[in-house]
Amino acid sequence: MELALSLGGDNTPKPILFLEKSSSSSSSLHENKVNKDVGFCMVLGKSCNEVERKKRSKKHQEIRSSSIDPSLQLDLIPFSHGVSYNTCSKLSFPWLSQNLATHEPAGLTNGPALDMTNRMQLVVAEEAEEGAALSSPNSEISNFQMNFPIYRNGKLINTKRDQCERDRDNNRWGNGNNYSCSRISDEELDASARKKLRLTKEQSAFLEESFKEHNTLNPKQKLALAKQLNLRPRQVEVWFQNRRARTKLKQTEVDCEYLKKCCETLTEENKRLHKELQELRALKSSQPFYMQLPATTLTMCPSCERVATTTSVTTTTTTTTPATTTTTTVAASNAVALHNHKLISVMTKLECTN
DNA sequence: CCAAAAAGGCCAGTTACGTCA
DNA sequence: AGTGACGTAACTGGCCTTTTT
Structure with a gap:
């Protein structure tokens, strides 16, 4: 596989073309693995392990691995939203300060004089003004990620999802609240596939x-x-x-x-x-007599929707002696019977149907 | 005008991180 | 200090609608 990379001094996006050779020519395992789907692989550090470790091997993962995976992206960037100036100085990319001056939007060119929060605010503000909903065009990293057309199998990849993936990558580097120099160490690159930002x-x-x-x-x-x-x-x-x-x-x-x-x-x-x-x-x-009661005496109880008599019925239960059974007045029996008339009707019907 | 493709939004499900007991 | 539970930011894949080609 060969990579044709065009780097221009202007802001015009330059396409990265992926020229496939036979896979046998690829010496790295990673290339063998990836170039089937995506013709681009720039292995830096532990990318191979990283990609294999992440077993979400579906389409978007593959795209992500090739385009935004921290181990695969071009970490030659001087600083981004997530990389502090200290880190830059540690990494020491002498050519980058120039880049910075070239690409920094107005207001950000002061560089180290501005703290990162202020820089973020400016960046986001300008981003919003430009209506770039999914990109962060003013950062170095997103300039790279957002503007480079990426081709897979000769086809331009610039779908919504890809856009989101690249945007997600931007997110990974911070939301303005949490910046750390250590984020870009090799170890961290492996471990920080997704940093949660509260x-x-x-x-x-x-x-x-x-x-x-x-x-x-x-x-x-x-x-x-x-x-x-x-x-x-x-x-x-x-x-x-x-x-x-x-x-x-x-x-x-x-x-x-x-x-x-x-x-x-x-x-x-x-x-x-x-x-x-x-x-x-x-x-x-x-006591089957309840069936003989005139229908006109039945009425529906409004509260419980049961059938009852319209007139109040007093129930008198008297226990006289242990030998005597409970005596219930006929009226009370009627009341109970009437109250359950509806239920019995239903029951009877059910029994009939059974 | 129509069909296919692309884009965009939302959702359900899932993962992973930070916090707290 | 270690750990499990929990809340939640972030991710994924699918579906649907709208827009573009």
């Missing part, structure tokens, strides 16, 4: 407030929020996605609880009705 309380609160107003974002709102919070649009987008997911999860839990209670209530009701049914069966066999 949002500050203020950022979270602002996003929360914004979410209350509208739980989805249009591109303008996304950009504005990102600009305001000094975050990348992708981060805002992800936050809203996750927030929606959390809301949905909570709602599902609430629904689940409600359904549980419903289920319990219905189970209780079912038990009660079964019990009632048994009692009524017993009653039916012992």
